[in-house]
Structure formats: C-alpha cells, structure tokens
Amino acid sequence: DGGITQSPKYLFRKEGQNVTLSCEQNLNHDAMYWYRQDPGQGLRLIYYSQIVNDFQKGDIAEGYSVSREKKESFPLTVTSAQKNPTAFYLCASSINGAGYGYTFGSGTRLTVV
C-alpha cells in the first residue's frame, strides 16, 4: 500500500542536541512538507520541497534544516538553535499542480528533556 511514513513516533532529546526526524513516502509525490503543531494551535509550515535537491523555507524555519536527496525522503533536523522544539511534527506529500491536497504521515512527538 502506498503511504507516507514518519519515524519515530516518539522522540526524546536532551537540550543542546540535534535530532533528525524521518519522513518517507512511496506515493511518487513530487512535493513534500514539514509542519509543526503545538497544543491548541494550528499547523505551521517549517520547510517544503517541490522537487528533488530543492527546498524552501516556510514560516518558522529558524532552528531547522532539511535535505531532499531522494524523491521518497525528506528528513527534518531539529537543531540546538531551535529554542522551543517540543511539539508534534507532521510530514506531508502531494502531487505538484494537482488539486487533491496533501497526504499526511502519522506524526512524530518530540520532547526535550
């Protein structure tokens, strides 16, 4: 079955450490996105990529980095520069130019301890 997989589901990080969240899709989608959701808040765009080897900053990119070396994969690194990294992180993918919206992964809950 085609889908989008995020791992791990739960992640704990010590302050000052970098951590990488995985996102893999086998839907052959061109575009991939990372969102952050805080308790009681909406979805805020961190980074997006519409094609391999290219990505753009979203609204809250500071303290995060991404890569898009393969069409299937769009990992997100939360760096020590991110001041409030505890949140629920969602990855999504879509077909470029289509009006069908996004397919979301099941999310990763990151907690700084």
Add this chain to the structure above:
Amino acid sequence: DQQVKQNSPSLSVQEGRISILNCDYTNSMFDYFLWYKKYPAEGPTFLISISSIKDKNEDGRFTVFLNKSAKHLSLHIVPSQPGDSAVYFCAARGDNAGNMLTFGGGTRLMVKP
C-alpha cells in the same frame, strides 16, 4: 497576516444534531478548499473539498458550502456522531506554484452522546 481563519477554537454539539464549522479567508485567488480531520497524536486525514467554481459539495453526512462573495466556507455534519469528535482544519489552495495549501488554526469539535 492569516489568510485562512477559523474563528471558533472549539464547538460542542449533541449527538444527532448538526455541527457547523466555519472558515473565512482573505485571498480571492484561492481556487480550491479542503477540510481535514485530525485525531490526537495522528496526522490529519482528508475529509471533503470544493472547487471555487462550485458553491456546495456533499459526501454522505458531510457537506461543504462556499460563499465566494463573503470569502466564507462552512462544513456541515449531519447527524453528528461521537466519532466525529476531532480537530477540523480548513485549507485553501491558491494559484501559486505547486500545490501549496494554507491552513486555518483548527476547530475542536466535541460531540456529546
């Protein structure tokens, strides 16, 4: 400036009654609108959509209405069921490059048995 707004952070309805979730937008270039449903600790799932050339789209218990002149859309759920309890996000797509969606802040719906 938020281009898509859901002004009600929460809504509580009785089982069997109608739930009406509202969404306002400011960008007249949006041409496609979607509703997503999200349970805690899960990724959002697509619920229903509507093109800007239509004013109504129905799928079972779910109906989305679009009022372009008022830049307003609403999601009606009839009859509401306890399993509908979730956070609902409206999203809008513009004519920008790719398939970027702009999300509202979400409305938490609670359906009481």
